Amino acid sequence: MGVEERRQQLIGVALELFARRSPDEVSIDEIAAAAGISRPLVYHYFPGKLSLYEAALQRAAHDLASRFEEPHEGSLGGRLLRVMRRFFDFVDEHGPGFSALMRGGPAVGSSATNALIDSVRQVAYEQILSHLRVTDPPARLELLVRSWISLVESTALIWLDGRRIPRAELETQLVHSFAALAAVGAAYDEEMTALLRHMLKDEPNDGPFTDLAARLITLAS
Secondary structure: OOHHHHHHHHHHHHHHHHOOOOHHHOOHHHHHHHHOOOHHHHHHHOOOHHHHHHHHHHHHHHHHHHOOOOOOOOOHHHHHHHHHHHHHHHHHHOHHHHHHHHHOOOOOOOHHHHHHHHHHHHHHHHHHHHHHOOOOOOHHHHHHHHHHHHHHHHHHHHHHOOOOOOHHHHHHHHHHHHHHHHHHHHOOOHHHHHHHHHHHHOOOOOOHHHHHHHHHHHHHO
8 A cells, every 4th residue: 555545544443443442442452453564564654653542533523523514505494403413323323432522531631632623623613604695793692612522522422321211302393402502692783683584494394493483382382
């Protein structure tokens, strides 16, 4: 293999192992064995254990950030639901690695990997704003979107510990949470009221936001 081809192979092997165990628990020897090469050869392509981990986590972070990209078609509720499905596909496939990346640890606690996590959150934030057609968000909207992203992240981490709630229900619940947070903001701010009306304007009768409204009406009665 060429140098870059071998580097990409080692990154892929590392990610496969991280899908089953935390990066802190995976040794260079294991990565070398899975790749069919010697331990010294791994160090030929990566100067140290941390550099390989950072390269692998960089690819994972890029993949995770791409899950928030969604065509501007259909209702906002439907778009968010598709994003949540792709996000939880990643969480499901890379559970231990996702948990380690978000929680940090000796192998993933460097400033470089912390910056990767922040970059994923920023991509998610910018993608949500683009779907809301907002370029200069007021304070309450920024609070809403960033709080929701934190909720999604923490919910995924808790779900991985036992998976006690059906995944599909959780995905829908998180979309409902976005609408609920927007409704709370609208109760305090006219700009948020206008935004909420825009969100609900094109919502179909079978959309997730309509479903939430129906559930709340049932509770109130």
